[in-house]
Amino acid sequence: MKTFYLETFGCQMNAHDSEKVIGTLLQQGYTQVPEPEAAELVLYNTCSIRDKAEQKVFYRLQHFKKNAGAGKVIGVLGCVAQQEGEKIFERAPFVSLVAGSASYTKLPEMLVQLEAGNRRVTGLTLDTEDTFDTPYTRRDNPHRAYITIIEGCDKACAYCVVPFTRGPERSRTSESVLREATALTERGYTEVQLLGQNVNSYRDPSPTGYDFAQLLQRTGELPGMRRVRFTTSHPRDFVKEIIDVIDNNEALCNHVHLPVQSGSSEVLARMQRLYTREQYMQRIEWMKAAKRDIAITTDIIVGFPGETEAHFTETLKMVEQVEYDAMFIFKYSRRPNTPALNYEDQIPEEEKVLRFQILTELQRTVQMRRNAKYVGQREEVHVEGFNSATGQWIGRTSQNKMLNFGDPSFPAPTGSETLVGKYTDVLVTRASPHSLAGERVGTQSPVVQ
Ligand code: SAH
Ligand code: SF4
Ligand code: F3S
Numbered sequence: 001m002k003t004f005y006l007e008t009f010g011c012q013m014n015a016h017d018s019e020k021v022i023g024t025l026l027q028q029g030y031t032q033v034p035e036p037e038a039a040e041l042v043l044y045n046t047c048s049i050r051d052k053a054e055q056k057v058f059y060r061l062q063h064f065k066k067n068a069g070a071g072k073v074i075g076v077l078g079c080v081a082q083q084e085g086e087k088i089f090e091r092a093p094f095v096s097l098v099a100g101s102a103s104y105t106k107l108p109e110m111l112v113q114l115e116a117g118n119r120r121v122t123g124l125t126l127d128t129e130d131t132f133d134t135p136y137t138r139r140d141n142p143h144r145a146y147i148t149i150i151e152g153c154d155k156a157c158a159y160c161v162v163p164f165t166r167g168p169e170r171s172r173t174s175e176s177v178l179r180e181a182t183a184l185t186e187r188g189y190t191e192v193q194l195l196g197q198n199v200n201s202y203r204d205p206s207p208t209g210y211d212f213a214q215l216l217q218r219t220g221e222l223p224g225m226r227r228v229r230f231t232t233s234h235p236r237d238f239v240k241e242i243i244d245v246i247d248n249n250e251a252l253c254n255h256v257h258l259p260v261q262s263g264s265s266e267v268l269a270r271m272q273r274l275y276t277r278e279q280y281m282q283r284i285e286w287m288k289a290a291k292r293d294i295a296i297t298t299d300i301i302v303g304f305p306g307e308t309e310a311h312f313t314e315t316l317k318m319v320e321q322v323e324y325d326a327m328f329i330f331k332y333s334r335r336p337n338t339p340a341l342n343y344e345d346q347i348p349e350e351e352k353v354l355r356f357q358i359l360t361e362l363q364r365t366v367q368m369r370r371n372a373k374y375v376g377q378r379e380e381v382h383v384e385g386f387n388s389a390t391g392q393w394i395g396r397t398s399q400n401k402m403l404n405f406g407d408p409s410f411p412a413p414t415g416s417e418t419l420v421g422k423y424t425d426v427l428v429t430r431a432s433p434h435s436l437a438g439e440r441v442g443t444q445s446p447v448v449q
Contacts, residue, residue: 002030002115005039009057010047012231013166013195014078016137016146017101018045021077023136024107037068041114043097046080048161050333054080061092069094073114075121077101079165083336085124099123101151102167104132126167133176143382143421144227145189149177149215150196155234157261158272158340159304159332162197169198173206174215178222185224190423191382192227194219198234200242213241220251226423227382227398229253235260236274238283247291254292255325255400258283259299263318264311267304272339277318284322295325295399302359303332303352305343312355319362325370325399327363331356364433371401371431378441379403381426383419386412393419393440395426403428407440 004025008018021043022032036042044060047053057080065074075097076088082100089095096119099110103123113121131151139145153162154169181192194216196202204210210218212230220228228251233242235258246252258280262268265276287294300315319327331352334341381395381403391411392404405426410419430437 003033003039004030004041005033005036006043008045009053014045014047016148016195019139020132020134020137023138024134026138027136028108028111036064041073043075043077046076046078048079048083048165065094082165083161089120097121102126102128105130129170131170131172144191145184146193146195147180148195150202153197156272159338161335164337169201171203171205174204174208174210175206178218181219181222185222190226194230199230200233201237213245217245220249225251227253231257233258235280235283240286243286243290253398255295256287257297261301263315267307267311270306297326298324299328301330301332302355303347305340306345307347316362323366323370329356329359367433371436374428374436375431377428378425379428380423383422385420402435403438405438405440
């Protein structure tokens with residue numbers, strides 16, 4: 001009996017890669033187990049976007065080896081694998097497999113080598129035109145599915161490891177994407193999330209030649225498709241057609257994640273982000289002028305080398321102006337191979353912490369303001385779960401807001417009866433910075449599948 005355990009770190013691309021890796025392993029006759037102790041093959045799908053993420057993996061490796069690693073085959077996949085390569089064998093000699101995401105199509109061959117007793121198996125080439133299209137994906141969520149449409153990154157932001165860890169951009173053909181999306185709807189999925197490091201840089205390599213907006217539109221038109229999300233969009237490639245397509249098709253969620261990184265054009269130039277504050281704000285204006293109420297979320301890095309207080313104030317002003325619905329804030333982390341690693345004017349840690357706190361606090365008030373506007377409104381949610389501690393169902397709006405709600409006529413799941421996976425309307429009665437709360441309305445009418 002061949003058993004494996006897989007733990008995943010990092011972004012949604014990694015989470016979905018893991019679903020594909022698991023599918024491939026199952027297809028190769030392996031069985032997944034929930035604890036590493038019970039597995040013969042232990043895999044870590046790693047992230048190296050910030051130093052902390054990378055350290056976590058090495059800590060996990062050492063800790064596991066000391067306590068339960070004897071006799072196991074251990075593999076490192078993902079971005080740390082690609083970044084560190086064979087150096088991992090020096091640092092953690094008990095590791096037998098090091099493979100980056102651009103090599104996953106070769107997983108079956110790598111497994112054969114491991115089974116044959118090879119203890120230095122690698123998959124580290126970035127020189128590929130392949131994408132990891134596999135029919136063997138084992139999805140975690142039965143209602144919402146990830147679909148990768150583009151892998152890699154052709155940008156070169158001065159702080160970022162992704163171009164080194166994921167290689168050059170490769171798009172899947174629109175036919176392959178739409179075939180997968182159709183197969184998902186036929187299996188009962190109603191919501192999909194199109195994925196790519198820069199999802200909107202998508203370019204169909206087939207003669208059909210769709211751009212991202214066209215692919216988005218076609219996906220939203222598939223019979224049975226209720227919700228289509230996409231992440232992450234790069235501002236440089238964010239064209240107005242994307243908004244027009246969202247405006248004209250209810251199935252496309254009214255949420256755009258558009259990482260800005262900084263509100264200062266000077267900092268953006270030093271980051272090599274390829275747009276100015278003004279160009280970014282133009283995209284925001286398109287969204288604000290849309291017919292639908294589009295939720296806008298972002299990523300911001302504080303303490304990038306050379307970021308002065310005046311630059312940071314520009315970021316704060318922009319945040320006030322845009323009124324983001326949610327934000328991921330990161331303290332700049334020095335990364336190997338990246339140009340910014342050696343920039344001289346690094347910002348002291350205390351200053352980064354301070355800016356992080358100031359921005360977090362500001363965003364909290366902005367989010368409170370944004371969310372308060374929904375009180376009294378009726379929102380459709382896709383139900384994701386039930387919290388037995390609070391007796392509340394957990395749903396998500398098209399705008400990607402968590403909406404917890406009660407339902408007196410259906411207070412809890414019973415046996416096989418549940419609201420999970422269904423769509424229903426909820427009247428919003430309360431708001432907090434991070435979520436909404438309400439009561440299900442029209443409980444007499446049937447819940448829509
Ligand atoms: N491709 C996306 C972002 C992918 S990485 C884009 O270009 O917008 C996810 C986020 O991690 C980035 O948006 C950035 O905010 C953050 N990040 C990347 N490298 C970082 C670093 N060295 N230090 C801190 N944050 C970083
Ligand atoms: Fe990293 Fe920039 Fe590529 Fe995004 S666009 S993945 S931040 S290099
Ligand atoms: Fe991390 Fe790699 Fe994703 S570095 S954020 S897992 S692309």
